[in-house]
Protein backbone atom coordinates (compact mmCIF):
# COMPACT_ATOMS: atom_id res chain seq x y z
CA UNK A 1 0.00 0.00 0.00
CA UNK A 2 1.19 3.55 -0.67
CA UNK A 3 1.39 5.49 2.55
CA UNK A 4 2.71 8.89 3.59
CA UNK A 5 3.37 9.96 7.15
CA UNK A 6 3.45 13.70 7.78
CA UNK A 7 5.64 14.53 10.79
CA UNK A 8 8.82 12.47 11.18
CA UNK A 9 9.24 12.67 14.95
CA UNK A 10 9.08 9.88 17.53
CA UNK A 11 5.73 8.62 16.31
CA UNK A 12 5.84 9.44 12.59
CA UNK A 13 9.32 8.05 12.02
CA UNK A 14 8.62 4.85 13.94
CA UNK A 15 5.20 4.33 12.30
CA UNK A 16 6.53 5.06 8.80
CA UNK A 17 9.50 2.74 9.27
CA UNK A 18 7.37 -0.10 10.65
CA UNK A 19 4.86 0.23 7.81
CA UNK A 20 7.78 0.04 5.35
CA UNK A 21 9.17 -2.96 7.23
CA UNK A 22 5.87 -4.76 6.61
CA UNK A 23 6.17 -4.20 2.85
CA UNK A 24 4.38 -0.91 2.21
CA UNK A 25 5.77 1.98 0.16
CA UNK A 26 6.20 4.80 2.64
CA UNK A 27 7.15 8.45 2.30
CA UNK A 28 7.93 10.27 5.53
CA UNK A 29 7.43 14.03 5.35
CA UNK A 30 8.67 16.79 7.63
CA UNK A 31 8.94 20.59 7.47
CA UNK A 32 12.33 20.36 9.16
CA UNK A 33 14.72 20.30 6.21
CA UNK A 34 17.77 19.45 8.35
CA UNK A 35 15.94 16.45 9.80
CA UNK A 36 14.94 15.19 6.34
CA UNK A 37 18.42 15.80 4.88
CA UNK A 38 19.88 13.90 7.82
CA UNK A 39 17.43 11.01 7.44
CA UNK A 40 18.30 10.75 3.75
CA UNK A 41 21.94 10.31 4.83
CA UNK A 42 20.97 7.76 7.48
CA UNK A 43 21.22 10.15 10.44
CA UNK A 44 18.43 9.33 12.89
CA UNK A 45 17.32 12.43 14.82
CA UNK A 46 16.30 10.56 17.98
CA UNK A 47 17.70 7.75 20.10
CA UNK A 48 15.32 4.83 19.86
CA UNK A 49 16.71 1.27 20.15
CA UNK A 50 16.56 -0.68 16.87
CA UNK A 51 15.26 2.23 14.80
CA UNK A 52 18.43 3.10 12.94
CA UNK A 53 18.98 -0.40 11.56
CA UNK A 54 15.37 -0.63 10.44
CA UNK A 55 15.41 2.78 8.74
CA UNK A 56 18.64 1.98 6.89
CA UNK A 57 17.40 -1.42 5.74
CA UNK A 58 14.09 -0.12 4.41
CA UNK A 59 15.71 2.86 2.70
CA UNK A 60 18.19 0.55 1.03
CA UNK A 61 15.39 -1.70 -0.16
CA UNK A 62 13.57 1.33 -1.56
CA UNK A 63 10.39 1.10 0.53
CA UNK A 64 11.13 4.08 2.78
CA UNK A 65 11.75 7.61 1.51
CA UNK A 66 12.03 11.03 3.09
CA UNK A 67 10.94 14.39 1.73
CA UNK A 68 9.91 17.92 2.64
CA UNK A 69 7.59 17.90 -0.39
CA UNK A 70 4.19 17.17 1.15
CA UNK A 71 2.34 17.72 -2.16
CA UNK A 72 4.24 14.98 -3.90
CA UNK A 73 3.93 12.58 -0.95
CA UNK A 74 0.14 13.13 -0.74
CA UNK A 75 -0.39 12.73 -4.48
CA UNK A 76 1.42 9.38 -4.43
CA UNK A 77 -0.34 7.92 -1.37
CA UNK A 78 -3.71 6.38 -0.62
CA UNK A 79 -3.33 6.69 3.16
CA UNK A 80 -1.96 9.95 4.65
CA UNK A 81 -1.05 9.87 8.34
CA UNK A 82 -0.87 13.06 10.37
CA UNK A 83 1.76 12.54 13.09
CA UNK A 84 2.75 16.06 14.07
CA UNK A 85 3.00 17.42 17.60
CA UNK A 86 0.02 18.53 19.70
CA UNK A 87 1.82 20.45 22.46
CA UNK A 88 -0.06 22.10 25.31
CA UNK A 89 -1.27 25.61 24.58
CA UNK A 90 -1.06 28.38 27.20
CA UNK A 91 -4.34 27.21 28.80
CA UNK A 92 -3.36 23.52 28.81
CA UNK A 93 -5.54 22.52 25.85
CA UNK A 94 -3.94 20.60 22.96
CA UNK A 95 -2.61 23.02 20.37
CA UNK A 96 -4.04 21.80 17.06
CA UNK A 97 -2.32 24.31 14.79
CA UNK A 98 0.13 21.76 13.34
CA UNK A 99 -2.53 19.10 12.78
CA UNK A 100 -4.90 21.53 11.06
CA UNK A 101 -2.11 23.07 9.00
CA UNK A 102 -1.22 19.59 7.68
CA UNK A 103 -4.93 18.91 7.00
CA UNK A 104 -5.07 22.10 4.91
CA UNK A 105 -1.90 21.16 3.03
CA UNK A 106 -3.42 17.76 2.22
CA UNK A 107 -6.59 19.50 1.02
CA UNK A 108 -4.51 21.70 -1.27
CA UNK A 109 -2.45 18.80 -2.65
CA UNK A 110 -4.86 15.87 -3.10
CA UNK A 111 -6.03 14.90 -6.56
CA UNK A 112 -7.81 11.60 -5.81
CA UNK A 113 -9.52 9.75 -2.93
CA UNK A 114 -7.46 9.82 0.29
CA UNK A 115 -7.77 8.29 3.72
CA UNK A 116 -6.51 10.94 6.12
CA UNK A 117 -5.51 9.31 9.38
CA UNK A 118 -5.03 11.26 12.56
CA UNK A 119 -2.30 9.54 14.54
CA UNK A 120 -1.42 12.58 16.67
CA UNK A 121 -3.09 12.64 20.09
CA UNK A 122 -6.03 14.99 19.65
CA UNK A 123 -9.14 15.93 21.63
CA UNK A 124 -12.54 14.51 20.83
CA UNK A 125 -14.01 16.34 17.85
CA UNK A 126 -10.70 16.97 16.06
CA UNK A 127 -11.57 14.65 13.16
CA UNK A 128 -14.50 16.99 12.41
CA UNK A 129 -12.09 19.94 12.36
CA UNK A 130 -9.69 18.07 10.07
CA UNK A 131 -12.58 17.23 7.74
CA UNK A 132 -13.71 20.88 7.72
CA UNK A 133 -10.17 22.14 7.02
CA UNK A 134 -9.74 19.75 4.07
CA UNK A 135 -13.20 20.63 2.70
CA UNK A 136 -12.40 24.31 3.02
CA UNK A 137 -9.25 23.91 0.90
CA UNK A 138 -11.07 21.78 -1.67
CA UNK A 139 -13.79 24.46 -1.78
CA UNK A 140 -11.18 27.16 -2.43
CA UNK A 141 -9.96 25.05 -5.34
CA UNK A 142 -13.57 24.76 -6.57
CA UNK A 143 -13.22 20.99 -6.64
CA UNK A 144 -14.86 18.00 -4.99
CA UNK A 145 -12.73 14.97 -4.17
CA UNK A 146 -13.85 12.16 -1.84
CA UNK A 147 -11.83 11.58 1.32
CA UNK A 148 -12.24 9.95 4.68
CA UNK A 149 -10.91 10.99 8.08
CA UNK A 150 -9.87 8.26 10.51
CA UNK A 151 -8.73 8.45 14.13
CA UNK A 152 -5.91 5.97 14.79
CA UNK A 153 -4.27 6.95 18.08
CA UNK A 154 -0.81 5.62 18.86
CA UNK A 155 0.06 3.78 22.08
CA UNK A 156 3.81 3.19 21.68
CA UNK A 157 6.23 3.95 24.51
CA UNK A 158 9.53 5.65 23.85
CA UNK A 159 12.46 3.29 24.33
CA UNK A 160 10.29 0.33 23.27
CA UNK A 161 8.65 2.02 20.30
CA UNK A 162 9.39 -0.55 17.60
CA UNK A 163 8.23 -3.50 19.65
CA UNK A 164 5.13 -1.64 20.79
CA UNK A 165 4.29 -0.72 17.20
CA UNK A 166 4.99 -4.11 15.65
CA UNK A 167 3.40 -6.12 18.48
CA UNK A 168 0.67 -3.84 19.78
CA UNK A 169 -1.70 -4.82 22.59
CA UNK A 170 -4.38 -3.34 20.35
CA UNK A 171 -4.85 -1.05 17.38
CA UNK A 172 -7.72 1.42 17.61
CA UNK A 173 -9.39 2.55 14.40
CA UNK A 174 -12.08 5.21 14.63
CA UNK A 175 -14.09 5.43 11.44
CA UNK A 176 -17.65 5.64 10.19
CA UNK A 177 -16.86 3.95 6.87
CA UNK A 178 -16.77 0.17 6.44
CA UNK A 179 -14.59 0.25 3.31
CA UNK A 180 -12.02 2.47 5.05
CA UNK A 181 -12.03 0.14 8.07
CA UNK A 182 -11.12 -2.74 5.73
CA UNK A 183 -8.21 -0.80 4.22
CA UNK A 184 -6.91 0.10 7.69
CA UNK A 185 -7.22 -3.55 8.76
CA UNK A 186 -5.17 -4.58 5.74
CA UNK A 187 -2.51 -2.00 6.55
CA UNK A 188 -2.22 -3.27 10.12
CA UNK A 189 -2.65 -6.98 9.36
CA UNK A 190 1.12 -7.63 9.58
CA UNK A 191 1.12 -6.44 13.21
CA UNK A 192 -1.87 -8.46 14.33
CA UNK A 193 -0.01 -11.74 14.90
CA UNK A 194 0.50 -11.29 18.65
CA UNK A 195 -3.12 -10.38 19.25
CA UNK A 196 -5.93 -9.86 16.85
CA UNK A 197 -7.17 -6.88 18.75
CA UNK A 198 -7.86 -4.43 16.01
CA UNK A 199 -10.72 -2.46 17.46
CA UNK A 200 -12.95 -0.58 15.05
CA UNK A 201 -15.10 2.01 16.75
CA UNK A 202 -16.67 5.40 16.14
CA UNK A 203 -14.28 8.31 15.70
CA UNK A 204 -15.06 10.15 18.94
CA UNK A 205 -14.58 7.02 21.04
CA UNK A 206 -11.22 6.39 19.36
CA UNK A 207 -10.09 9.95 20.11
CA UNK A 208 -11.23 9.59 23.74
CA UNK A 209 -9.59 6.14 24.11
CA UNK A 210 -6.13 7.66 23.74
CA UNK A 211 -6.65 10.26 26.47
CA UNK A 212 -8.39 7.76 28.74
CA UNK A 213 -5.45 5.33 28.44
CA UNK A 214 -2.81 7.94 29.23
CA UNK A 215 -4.87 9.50 32.02
CA UNK A 216 -5.47 6.07 33.58
CA UNK A 217 -1.74 5.23 33.50
CA UNK A 218 -0.79 8.63 34.92
CA UNK A 219 -3.35 8.14 37.70
CA UNK A 220 -2.03 4.67 38.49
CA UNK A 221 1.55 5.92 38.79
CA UNK A 222 0.43 8.85 40.91
CA UNK A 223 -1.58 6.59 43.19
CA UNK A 224 1.51 4.44 43.73
CA UNK A 225 3.68 7.50 44.35
CA UNK A 226 1.29 8.60 47.09
CA UNK A 227 1.22 5.12 48.61
CA UNK A 228 5.05 5.22 48.58
CA UNK A 229 5.09 8.58 50.37
CA UNK A 230 2.72 7.21 52.98
CA UNK A 231 4.81 4.02 53.34
CA UNK A 232 7.80 6.19 54.10
CA UNK A 233 6.05 7.93 56.99
CA UNK A 234 4.41 4.78 58.28
CA UNK A 235 7.51 2.56 58.13
CA UNK A 236 6.12 0.25 55.41
CA UNK A 237 8.00 -0.74 52.25
CA UNK A 238 6.37 0.22 48.97
CA UNK A 239 8.11 -2.50 46.97
CA UNK A 240 6.62 -5.14 49.25
CA UNK A 241 3.26 -3.44 48.94
CA UNK A 242 3.62 -3.46 45.14
CA UNK A 243 4.15 -7.23 45.22
CA UNK A 244 1.22 -7.56 47.56
CA UNK A 245 -1.25 -5.69 45.40
CA UNK A 246 0.17 -6.58 41.97
CA UNK A 247 -0.44 -10.27 42.57
CA UNK A 248 -4.16 -9.53 42.46
CA UNK A 249 -4.95 -10.22 38.79
CA UNK A 250 -7.40 -7.33 38.77
CA UNK A 251 -4.52 -4.98 39.59
CA UNK A 252 -1.39 -6.51 37.98
CA UNK A 253 2.25 -5.45 38.43
CA UNK A 254 2.81 -3.06 35.52
CA UNK A 255 3.16 0.66 35.97
CA UNK A 256 3.27 0.48 39.75
CA UNK A 257 6.83 1.71 40.21
CA UNK A 258 6.98 4.77 42.45
CA UNK A 259 9.47 7.45 41.54
CA UNK A 260 10.03 11.14 41.02
CA UNK A 261 6.73 11.78 39.22
CA UNK A 262 5.71 10.96 35.68
CA UNK A 263 7.23 13.04 32.89
CA UNK A 264 7.70 12.85 29.15
CA UNK A 265 6.06 14.38 26.14
CA UNK A 266 2.68 12.78 26.72
CA UNK A 267 1.35 12.05 30.23
CA UNK A 268 1.75 15.63 31.50
CA UNK A 269 0.30 17.25 28.38
CA UNK A 270 -2.48 14.70 27.86
CA UNK A 271 -3.67 14.89 31.47
CA UNK A 272 -3.76 18.70 31.13
CA UNK A 273 -5.62 18.51 27.82
CA UNK A 274 -8.25 16.11 29.18
CA UNK A 275 -8.84 18.33 32.19
CA UNK A 276 -9.25 21.26 29.79
CA UNK A 277 -11.66 19.33 27.53
CA UNK A 278 -13.73 18.47 30.60
CA UNK A 279 -13.68 22.10 31.80
CA UNK A 280 -14.91 23.24 28.39
CA UNK A 281 -17.93 20.94 28.80
CA UNK A 282 -18.45 22.26 32.36
CA UNK A 283 -17.41 18.88 33.77
CA UNK A 284 -15.14 19.18 36.79
CA UNK A 285 -12.67 16.29 36.43
CA UNK A 286 -11.60 16.46 40.09
CA UNK A 287 -9.64 13.20 40.01
CA UNK A 288 -7.32 14.28 37.19
CA UNK A 289 -6.83 17.72 38.69
CA UNK A 290 -5.63 16.00 41.87
CA UNK A 291 -3.33 13.75 39.81
CA UNK A 292 -1.69 16.82 38.27
CA UNK A 293 -1.19 18.47 41.66
CA UNK A 294 0.16 15.29 43.23
CA UNK A 295 2.57 14.75 40.34
CA UNK A 296 3.97 18.26 40.64
CA UNK A 297 4.56 17.60 44.36
CA UNK A 298 6.22 14.29 43.59
CA UNK A 299 8.77 16.01 41.37
CA UNK A 300 9.86 17.97 44.46
CA UNK A 301 10.22 14.86 46.67
CA UNK A 302 13.91 14.28 45.96
CA UNK A 303 15.04 17.90 46.28
CA UNK A 304 13.01 18.21 49.51
CA UNK A 305 14.83 15.17 50.93
CA UNK A 306 18.18 16.62 49.89
CA UNK A 307 17.30 19.93 51.52
CA UNK A 308 16.23 18.24 54.77
CA UNK A 309 19.37 16.12 54.94
CA UNK A 310 22.06 18.51 53.70
CA UNK A 311 20.56 22.01 53.72
CA UNK A 312 21.49 24.88 56.00
CA UNK A 313 19.63 28.10 56.87
CA UNK A 314 19.41 31.03 54.45
CA UNK A 315 18.05 31.68 50.99
CA UNK A 316 20.71 29.47 49.36
CA UNK A 317 20.53 26.49 51.72
CA UNK A 318 22.63 24.24 49.46
CA UNK A 319 25.37 26.79 48.71
CA UNK A 320 28.73 25.05 48.51
CA UNK A 321 27.16 21.61 48.08
CA UNK A 322 27.96 19.55 45.02
CA UNK A 323 25.72 16.81 43.61
CA UNK A 324 26.43 14.00 41.18
CA UNK A 325 23.32 13.22 39.11
CA UNK A 326 22.68 9.92 37.36
CA UNK A 327 20.01 10.14 34.65
CA UNK A 328 18.56 13.11 32.79
CA UNK A 329 16.10 11.69 30.24
CA UNK A 330 12.49 11.31 31.42
CA UNK A 331 12.90 7.52 31.29
CA UNK A 332 15.60 5.04 30.23
CA UNK A 333 16.29 4.04 26.59
CA UNK A 334 15.45 7.48 25.21
CA UNK A 335 17.21 10.83 24.87
CA UNK A 336 13.89 12.67 25.26
CA UNK A 337 13.88 15.31 27.99
CA UNK A 338 10.43 16.79 27.37
CA UNK A 339 8.88 17.42 30.81
CA UNK A 340 11.58 15.26 32.41
CA UNK A 341 11.51 15.31 36.24
CA UNK A 342 15.28 15.95 36.07
CA UNK A 343 14.50 19.48 34.83
CA UNK A 344 12.51 20.32 37.95
CA UNK A 345 14.90 18.59 40.34
CA UNK A 346 18.10 20.08 38.92
CA UNK A 347 16.63 23.59 38.60
CA UNK A 348 15.58 23.38 42.24
CA UNK A 349 19.07 22.29 43.36
CA UNK A 350 20.61 25.15 41.37
CA UNK A 351 18.14 27.67 42.85
CA UNK A 352 19.19 26.50 46.31
CA UNK A 353 22.82 27.27 45.47
CA UNK A 354 24.14 23.77 44.75
CA UNK A 355 26.46 22.83 41.90
CA UNK A 356 25.34 19.94 39.70
CA UNK A 357 27.40 17.43 37.71
CA UNK A 358 25.43 15.05 35.54
CA UNK A 359 25.72 11.84 33.58
CA UNK A 360 23.25 10.25 31.17
CA UNK A 361 24.04 7.56 28.59
CA UNK A 362 22.05 9.29 25.81
CA UNK A 363 20.48 12.58 26.88
CA UNK A 364 23.46 14.84 27.63
CA UNK A 365 23.20 16.69 24.31
CA UNK A 366 19.50 17.30 24.94
CA UNK A 367 20.28 18.40 28.50
CA UNK A 368 22.74 21.01 27.19
CA UNK A 369 19.83 22.68 25.37
CA UNK A 370 18.06 23.12 28.73
CA UNK A 371 20.89 23.78 31.17
CA UNK A 372 23.75 24.99 28.96
CA UNK A 373 26.79 25.47 31.19
CA UNK A 374 24.75 25.95 34.38
CA UNK A 375 25.64 22.33 35.13
CA UNK A 376 28.60 20.21 34.06
CA UNK A 377 28.45 16.91 32.20
CA UNK A 378 30.56 13.79 32.40
CA UNK A 379 30.76 10.93 29.93
CA UNK A 380 32.16 8.78 32.70
CA UNK A 381 29.55 7.95 35.31
CA UNK A 382 32.06 7.83 38.18
CA UNK A 383 34.30 10.84 37.49
CA UNK A 384 31.56 13.33 38.38
CA UNK A 385 31.36 11.92 41.92
CA UNK A 386 34.79 13.09 42.97
CA UNK A 387 34.20 15.55 45.83
CA UNK A 388 30.39 15.40 45.54
CA UNK A 389 28.27 15.55 48.70
CA UNK A 390 25.87 12.89 47.42
CA UNK A 391 24.78 10.84 44.44
CA UNK A 392 21.24 11.57 43.18
CA UNK A 393 19.58 8.99 40.89
CA UNK A 394 16.78 10.35 38.68
CA UNK A 395 16.49 7.90 35.76
CA UNK A 396 16.72 4.10 36.02
CA UNK A 397 19.13 3.33 33.17
CA UNK A 398 20.26 -0.32 33.32
CA UNK A 399 23.90 0.71 33.63
CA UNK A 400 23.15 2.23 37.07
CA UNK A 401 21.70 -0.98 38.47
CA UNK A 402 24.93 -2.75 39.48
CA UNK A 403 27.60 -0.09 39.91
CA UNK A 404 30.94 -0.36 41.66
CA UNK A 405 29.82 0.71 45.14
CA UNK A 406 33.37 0.69 46.55
CA UNK A 407 34.40 3.21 43.94
CA UNK A 408 31.34 5.38 44.64
CA UNK A 409 32.16 5.38 48.37
CA UNK A 410 35.75 6.34 47.66
CA UNK A 411 34.78 9.28 45.45
CA UNK A 412 31.89 10.84 47.37
CA UNK A 413 32.59 13.14 50.32
CA UNK A 414 29.68 11.51 52.16
CA UNK A 415 28.45 8.03 51.23
CA UNK A 416 24.90 9.29 50.63
CA UNK A 417 22.64 8.16 47.77
CA UNK A 418 19.26 9.78 47.11
CA UNK A 419 17.53 7.28 44.84
CA UNK A 420 14.42 8.49 42.97
CA UNK A 421 13.96 5.08 41.30
CA UNK A 422 14.53 2.50 44.06
CA UNK A 423 17.33 0.72 42.21
CA UNK A 424 19.02 -0.92 45.19
CA UNK A 425 18.11 -2.97 48.21
CA UNK A 426 18.05 -0.74 51.31
CA UNK A 427 19.37 -3.42 53.70
CA UNK A 428 22.30 -4.20 51.43
CA UNK A 429 23.12 -0.53 51.00
CA UNK A 430 23.22 -0.18 54.77
CA UNK A 431 25.59 -3.16 55.05
CA UNK A 432 27.80 -1.55 52.40
CA UNK A 433 28.07 1.56 54.56
CA UNK A 434 25.81 3.88 52.60
CA UNK A 435 23.18 6.25 53.83
CA UNK A 436 20.54 5.29 51.28
CA UNK A 437 17.39 7.36 50.76
CA UNK A 438 14.99 5.68 48.30
CA UNK A 439 11.28 6.41 47.71
CA UNK A 440 8.92 4.74 50.18
CA UNK A 441 11.22 1.94 51.36
CA UNK A 442 12.07 1.02 54.93
CA UNK A 443 14.90 -1.46 54.45
CA UNK A 444 13.29 -4.15 56.60
CA UNK A 445 12.28 -6.35 53.68
CA UNK A 446 13.89 -9.75 54.11
CA UNK A 447 13.01 -11.27 50.73
CA UNK A 448 14.14 -10.01 47.34
CA UNK A 449 11.58 -7.78 45.64
CA UNK A 450 11.43 -7.44 41.84
Ligand SMILES: NC(=O)C1=CN([C@@H]2O[C@H](COP(=O)(O)OP(=O)(O)OC[C@H]3O[C@@H](n4cnc5c(N)ncnc54)[C@H](O)[C@@H]3O)[C@@H](O)[C@H]2O)C=CC1
Nearest residue numbers: 007008009010011030031032083084085086098120121154
Ligand atom coordinates in the same frame (compact mmCIF):
# COMPACT_ATOMS: atom_id res chain seq x y z
N1 LIG B 1 6.31 10.54 21.59
C1 LIG B 1 5.54 9.51 21.88
O1 LIG B 1 5.98 8.55 22.52
C2 LIG B 1 4.10 9.47 21.47
C3 LIG B 1 3.48 10.59 20.92
N2 LIG B 1 2.15 10.53 20.57
C4 LIG B 1 1.51 11.69 19.95
O2 LIG B 1 1.97 11.76 18.59
C5 LIG B 1 2.09 13.12 18.17
C6 LIG B 1 3.50 13.38 17.68
O3 LIG B 1 4.38 13.24 18.78
P1 LIG B 1 5.97 13.12 18.58
O4 LIG B 1 6.25 12.21 17.45
O5 LIG B 1 6.53 12.83 19.91
O6 LIG B 1 6.32 14.61 18.14
P2 LIG B 1 7.71 15.18 17.59
O7 LIG B 1 7.78 16.57 18.05
O8 LIG B 1 8.80 14.22 17.91
O9 LIG B 1 7.53 15.15 15.99
C7 LIG B 1 6.65 15.97 15.29
C8 LIG B 1 7.26 16.27 13.93
O10 LIG B 1 6.31 16.95 13.12
C9 LIG B 1 6.99 17.88 12.31
N3 LIG B 1 6.03 18.85 11.78
C10 LIG B 1 5.42 19.87 12.42
N4 LIG B 1 4.60 20.52 11.56
C11 LIG B 1 4.70 19.89 10.37
C12 LIG B 1 4.09 20.10 9.10
N5 LIG B 1 3.22 21.09 8.89
N6 LIG B 1 4.42 19.28 8.09
C13 LIG B 1 5.32 18.28 8.29
N7 LIG B 1 5.92 18.04 9.47
C14 LIG B 1 5.61 18.83 10.50
C15 LIG B 1 8.03 18.46 13.25
O11 LIG B 1 9.08 19.09 12.53
C16 LIG B 1 8.48 17.19 14.00
O12 LIG B 1 9.57 16.58 13.34
C17 LIG B 1 1.66 13.96 19.38
O13 LIG B 1 0.30 14.26 19.26
C18 LIG B 1 1.89 13.02 20.55
O14 LIG B 1 1.04 13.32 21.63
C19 LIG B 1 1.41 9.40 20.72
C20 LIG B 1 1.98 8.26 21.23
C21 LIG B 1 3.37 8.20 21.64
Ligand SMILES: O=C(O)[C@H]1O[C@H](OP(=O)(O)OP(=O)(O)OC[C@H]2O[C@@H](n3ccc(=O)[nH]c3=O)[C@H](O)[C@@H]2O)[C@H](O)[C@@H](O)[C@@H]1O
Nearest residue numbers: 154155156157158221255256257259262263264266330331
Ligand atom coordinates in the same frame (compact mmCIF):
# COMPACT_ATOMS: atom_id res chain seq x y z
O1 LIG C 1 1.06 8.91 24.47
C1 LIG C 1 2.24 8.69 24.59
O2 LIG C 1 3.13 9.42 24.19
C2 LIG C 1 2.73 7.47 25.29
O3 LIG C 1 2.88 7.83 26.69
C3 LIG C 1 3.39 6.79 27.51
O4 LIG C 1 4.68 6.39 27.04
P1 LIG C 1 6.03 7.19 27.39
O5 LIG C 1 5.69 8.57 27.82
O6 LIG C 1 6.94 7.00 26.25
O7 LIG C 1 6.70 6.42 28.60
P2 LIG C 1 6.18 5.59 29.87
O8 LIG C 1 6.99 4.35 29.97
O9 LIG C 1 4.72 5.44 29.89
O10 LIG C 1 6.63 6.53 31.08
C4 LIG C 1 6.01 7.79 31.29
C5 LIG C 1 6.46 8.35 32.63
O11 LIG C 1 5.91 7.59 33.70
C6 LIG C 1 6.94 7.20 34.60
N1 LIG C 1 6.62 5.88 35.18
C7 LIG C 1 6.23 4.84 34.40
C8 LIG C 1 5.91 3.63 34.95
C9 LIG C 1 5.97 3.46 36.34
O12 LIG C 1 5.68 2.38 36.92
N2 LIG C 1 6.36 4.51 37.10
C10 LIG C 1 6.68 5.72 36.57
O13 LIG C 1 7.03 6.67 37.31
C11 LIG C 1 8.21 7.15 33.75
O14 LIG C 1 9.35 7.27 34.55
C12 LIG C 1 7.98 8.33 32.83
O15 LIG C 1 8.38 9.53 33.45
C13 LIG C 1 2.47 5.58 27.42
O16 LIG C 1 3.00 4.51 28.20
C14 LIG C 1 2.29 5.13 25.97
O17 LIG C 1 1.36 4.05 25.90
C15 LIG C 1 1.77 6.31 25.16
O18 LIG C 1 1.64 5.96 23.80
